[in-house]
Amino acid sequence: MTAPLPARVSTEVDTGRVRGANPLPQIAMFCWAVVTALPLLWAVVSSVKSDDEILNHPWPPPATPHFDNWVRAWTAADIGRYFLNSLIVVGGALLLTMLLGSLAAYALARYRFRGNRLLYHTFVAALFFPVFLALVPLFFVVDRLGLLGTYPGLILVYAAYAVPFTVFFLHAFFGTLPTEIAEAAVLDGCSHGAVFFRVMLPLARPGLVAVGIFNFLGLWNQYLIPLVLNPDPDRYVLAQGLAALSVSQGYRSDWGGLFAGLTIAMLPVLVAYVAFQRHIRAGMTAGAVK
Amino acid sequence: MGHGRWRFLFAALVPALVLHVVFVLSPYAQAFYLSLTDWTGVAGQAHFVGVDNYARLGVDPLFLDAVRNNAIMLLVVPAATIGLGLFLASMLHRGGRGLRGGSAYQIVYFFPQLLSLVIVAVLWGFVYNPNTGLLNSGLRAIGLGALAHSWLAEPRFALAAVMAVLVWSSVGFYVVLFRAAIDGIPGELFEAARLDGAGGWSSFRHVTLPLVRENVQVAFVYLGIAALDGFAVVQVMTVGPGGPDGATEVVGLSLYRTAFSYGKFGYASAMGVALFFATLTLAILALRTGRRERPATRGGQA
Numbered sequence: 001m002t003a004p005l006p007a008r009v010s011t012e013v014d015t016g017r018v019r020g021a022n023p024l025p026q027i028a029m030f031c032w033a034v035v036t037a038l039p040l041l042w043a044v045v046s047s048v049k050s051d052d053e054i055l056n057h058p059w060p061p062p063a064t065p066h067f068d069n070w071v072r073a074w075t076a077a078d079i080g081r082y083f084l085n086s087l088i089v090v091g092g093a094l095l096l097t098m099l100l101g102s103l104a105a106y107a108l109a110r111y112r113f114r115g116n117r118l119l120y121h122t123f124v125a126a127l128f129f130p131v132f133l134a135l136v137p138l139f140f141v142v143d144r145l146g147l148l149g150t151y152p153g154l155i156l157v158y159a160a161y162a163v164p165f166t167v168f169f170l171h172a173f174f175g176t177l178p179t180e181i182a183e184a185a186v187l188d189g190c191s192h193g194a195v196f197f198r199v200m201l202p203l204a205r206p207g208l209v210a211v212g213i214f215n216f217l218g219l220w221n222q223y224l225i226p227l228v229l230n231p232d233p234d235r236y237v238l239a240q241g242l243a244a245l246s247v248s249q250g251y252r253s254d255w256g257g258l259f260a261g262l263t264i265a266m267l268p269v270l271v272a273y274v275a276f277q278r279h280i281r282a283g284m285t286a287g288a289v290k
Numbered sequence: 291m292g293h294g295r296w297r298f299l300f301a302a303l304v305p306a307l308v309l310h311v312v313f314v315l316s317p318y319a320q321a322f323y324l325s326l327t328d329w330t331g332v333a334g335q336a337h338f339v340g341v342d343n344y345a346r347l348g349v350d351p352l353f354l355d356a357v358r359n360n361a362i363m364l365l366v367v368p369a370a371t372i373g374l375g376l377f378l379a380s381m382l383h384r385g386g387r388g389l390r391g392g393s394a395y396q397i398v399y400f401f402p403q404l405l406s407l408v409i410v411a412v413l414w415g416f417v418y419n420p421n422t423g424l425l426n427s428g429l430r431a432i433g434l435g436a437l438a439h440s441w442l443a444e445p446r447f448a449l450a451a452v453m454a455v456l457v458w459s460s461v462g463f464y465v466v467l468f469r470a471a472i473d474g475i476p477g478e479l480f481e482a483a484r485l486d487g488a489g490g491w492s493s494f495r496h497v498t499l500p501l502v503r504e505n506v507q508v509a510f511v512y513l514g515i516a517a518l519d520g521f522a523v524v525q526v527m528t529v530g531p532g533g534p535d536g537a538t539e540v541v542g543l544s545l546y547r548t549a550f551s552y553g554k555f556g557y558a559s560a561m562g563v564a565l566f567f568a569t570l571t572l573a574i575l576a577l578r579t580g581r582r583e584r585p586a587t588r589g590g591q592a
Contacts, residue, residue: 022490025381029395032378036399036462039417042424046416058427100306107302111295119303126314130518130569132542133562136555137320140331141313160313163306192298221406223522224542228550239408243526246412255422262412269404281400281466 040266047259054255069256070264077254079261081234082241088151089226089237090219093158097215100159101166102208106196108167109174110182120171126164135228142229149232157225162215169214173207174200210283213276220268238265321566324559331553343560353561355536356544360518363453363540364572368513370457372506375464380494382465383472385480396469399462407459411526414455418442418527442528445537452538455523456516464509471505472498507576514572518565521546541565 046054048065074080108120138157139148147153177200185195201208223239230236236244242265246258273280325343329336347353378399382392389395402410417424418441426438441451475497483493499506521542525531532539532547541561549558 025384025389026391028378028381029389029391032374032461033395033398035458036402039413039424039458040401043413043416055422058422058424059431100309103302104306107299111299113299119307122315123306123310126310126318128569128573129318130515130562130565132519132521132545133321133566134314134317135545135562136549136559137317137324138313139549140555141317156309157313160309163310164314167306192294193301196298196302217404221404221408223406223408228546239406242412243408246415246526258412259416262409262416265409266405269406270401273401273404277397277400280404281396284403284463284466 043259043266044263047256047263049256049259051253051255054259066256069260072254073257073260073264077245077257077261078236078241079238079245079264082236082238083264085151085235085241086220086238089154089158090216092151092155093162093219094212094215096155096159097162097166097219098208098212101163101211102170102201102204103196104163105167105170106174106200106204109171110179110200120167123164123167126161127168131161131224135224138225139228147229149230149235151235154226154230154235154237157229158219158222161225162219165218166211166215169211170204170207173204173211177203210279213272213280214283217269217272217280321559321562324556325563327556329556329559331555336556339556343557344564346557347560347564352532352536352539353541353544356532356539356541359449359537359539360520360541360568362449363456363517363520364514367453367456367517368510370453371460371464371513372509374457374461375468375509376494376498376502376506378461378465379468379472380490380498382469383498385484385490385493386477396462396466399465401462402459403463405459407522408526410455410459411523414451414458414523415442415527418451442538443534445534448528448534448537452520452523452528455527456520460513460516467505467509468502471502475501511573511576514576515569518568518572541568 042058045061046058047069048067049062049069050066053060053062074083104123108116108123142148142153142157145153147156181203182195182199185199186192190198221239222237223243226237226240227243230240233241233244242261245261324336326338326340327336328339328342382389382395416422420426420438420440420443425441426435429435429438439447441447479497479501480493483497488496519542520540524538524540524543525546528538530538532543541564545558545561545565548554548561
């Protein structure tokens with residue numbers, strides 16, 4: 001099997017099935033691309049159509065684009081406010097997650113002490129539990145702390161549920177970094193904290209970026225946690241606001257505004273994907289392949 | 291240095307640990323205790339009722355609907371997603387010859403995976419709309435108007451419509467995953483299969499499938515966990531939600547409603563524990579024969 005195949009034989013086999021002669025793969029790939037992209041494109045196109053066009057001519061593009069749908073969604077339908085709420089909560093949670101997660105991962109990856117393995121597994125075990133199990137007690141924990149429906153409450157809970165994955169991911173990453181630079185810094189009289197912030201964090205940048213992107217996507221897409229812990233409509237996050245809107249808007253029937261809201265909600269993720277698509281696909285599948 | 295070391299370790303670990311214990315570990319632990327009580331949310335009013343809640347679960351018709359639907363989803367969603375994912379990944383690979391435009395396809399396929407399931411659900415709510423939706427108006431446009439249905443309002447279609455959305459949103463991830471796994475198979479194996487006269491199907495069966503088995507197992511765990519959930523899609527998209535007539539009820543929705551609409555927190559916790567053991571059983575069964583065990587990478591998505 002290791003010996004190279006005689007060229008003649010392989011050509012013969014290849015001519016048996018001429019390159020590109022079998023159209024099935026292209027057809028299959030193209031069909032699924034249509035199935036994937038069509039609903040998304042349709043939503044974007046519908047977001048600039050009038051209600052009459054949406055109701056009576058669902059397929060063709062609009063005669064004239066109605067960008068006022070977007071304006072109405074952003075202001076009248078509160079998508080702008082939900083967007084801002086999401087930014088505040090996700091931004092705060094992301095900072096907190098990255099700080100606490102990287103510190104914990106570093107301490108667990110680079111220091112030997114009693115209980116290290118136990119602590120690590122305490123964090124990582126949470127990855128296997130369904131959030132539904134924690135939901136009821138979590139509601140009362142947050143309520144008792146007086147944090148129900150507040151930004152700090154959501155930020156703390158988002159961070160708490162993102163830290164285990166961050167520790168898991170960065171623990172492996174810090175483990176691969178060279179030890180010599182850190183040791184040299186310690187010999188030069190650097191404190192442990194300074195070694196972490198000045199030496200290790202900059203070295204770990206690729207890992208921090210990767211886990212930061214995943215955390216952003218995961219936190220931006222949260223629904224269950226805000227649904228339970230964030231009952232105040234003024235503080236709804238984007239997913240929550242859009243879901244509420246799609247139910248109530250059905251009666252007020254501002255279809256154009258609703259499609260516009262949907263499109264606005266998809267944009268940040270699309271932007272992140274376009275900017276980091278290689279990282280995202282490689283990183284998200286890395287855990288499941290070698 | 292020893293002193294500074296402990297101070298640093300303390301400062302590095304304690305904040306994360308406090309957050310973890312307060313908001314993650316303690317709720318998980320409390321859930322098991324609450325499931326044995328009749329707690330309705332009034333402090334001091336919880337009575338220990340033993341396994342009563344679990345006994346009630348066994349005769350609660352709506353919960354049994356939910357279990358049945360989650361079981362169907364558990365059988366159909368992973369099978370359909372993995373089947374489609376493997377098929378498309380093999381088409382992309384074509385025994386090592388690759389496919390023109392292959393990477394562009396992967397970029398498109400992957401995008402729905404990144405969207406919140408809520409956004410996916412709102413989108414598909416529009417697609418399934420009986421009068422103005424993409425699906426029915428498309429069917430009418432090509433002369434198949436007779437096939438148009440109220441997809442989410444007819445009991446015989448509603449669950450299938452929900453499952454189709456779950457499959458739609460995740461196939462892209464598995465195409466990329468399986469493509470990476472198939473790329474890891476030595477090209478000589480495909481060459482050898484071709485020399486032996488194996489066609490596409492038989493080289494898929496005898497070369498690809500056995501060598502990506504572990505990835506399929508991992509995929510089954512991820513997808514199985516997603517199929518035991520289904521909450522966001524059902525809650526946003528279906529009538530009721532959970533309808534019509536329990537046709538799309540799922541355990542997560544029953545739990546959410548029992549707790550936060552009816553205030554039966556003890557009973558809801560019992561549902562959570564049941565879901566936990568279902569998840570655990572699934573993961574153990576699927577990974578038992580596998581050599582590696584890794585946690586899900588979609589951690590933040592909770």
